[in-house]
Amino acid sequence: MAKRTGEKYEAIIEAAVRVIAEFGYHQAQVSKIAREAKVADGTIYLYFDNKDDVLISLFNEKMGAFISDMEQALSKVPSPVDQLRQLIYLHFSYLGSDKKLAIVTQIELRQSNPVVRKEIGLILKRYLAVIDRVLQSGVEHGLFRKDFDIRIARKMIFGTIDETVSSWIMDDFKYDLMDQVDPLHQLFLQGIGS
Template structure:
């Protein structure tokens, strides 16, 4: 059983983000990750089964921490319309502040094998559940139309945010993600609002 805590574990996770963003997943050798984390190559295997496990763990740790932050902060917002705005802001802000993480999440994870995709799907489900809750609360409180399909709206929201970040990366960060928030929010509200 591998360890999933401690300073070295966190150092390896952070190093993996940096190395994978710079070299791409397939060229991100374990030795490069170890060197960046300032640990011996063998130390990686005390914490991870293999390189795929490193990538899944990066997603689990970084996305899991982000989802926890979103869940906590959305509890402090009463209006479903404002919750949706807050969700958009948190999502785009997360990546604008960390371009390396954006590259790993948006590009490298998509080029991975089925085992990695399966490993991240459980974590991603937790995030889509948060989006579903925002939509359901909006319907319940009469802010959003009652005839919308929650799953379809969730795909629309997640897909838009996902594509916005991917396009930003592909365009070499030429604009601010945060400048997109108001327009994205307005389009969503026009589509699902009453």
């Protein structure tokens, strides 16, 4: 298998986002992805075992890079209250700027098989750990209440952010996702703020 780097690899990942967003995962044949990437069908198999591997790799590349960027951005924000807002902002900004990627991550990944979901869960654990760190820091600095369960708050925060993006997609992008940042931030602070 070829190294998962380089122009062809990147072209396949980008093509997979477009094809899966347009046709849905189950109708996105490898040949369509190859045609969109302007590579031969067989080239896909130099980098990926199968279509599931393309989807897993797509998620790992896109969300892995997003999580790394988010961790770096949050490290520059001193207040956990502001980190929480920045986390919401970055999530909405990232998916709001790429509607096709939003469709793939919010809709198509959830319809995949258990093996794909398990692999995707591994990268999501990194994201959830970021939320946990923000919450724990807020508690330690006296900015968030001490009497809440961080795991439940994390589920509430991630679930709300996630559902907001899904609803935005299901509503055919009729409103600006960024308009939801401050209302959600205030809602979260009402629940966990000290």
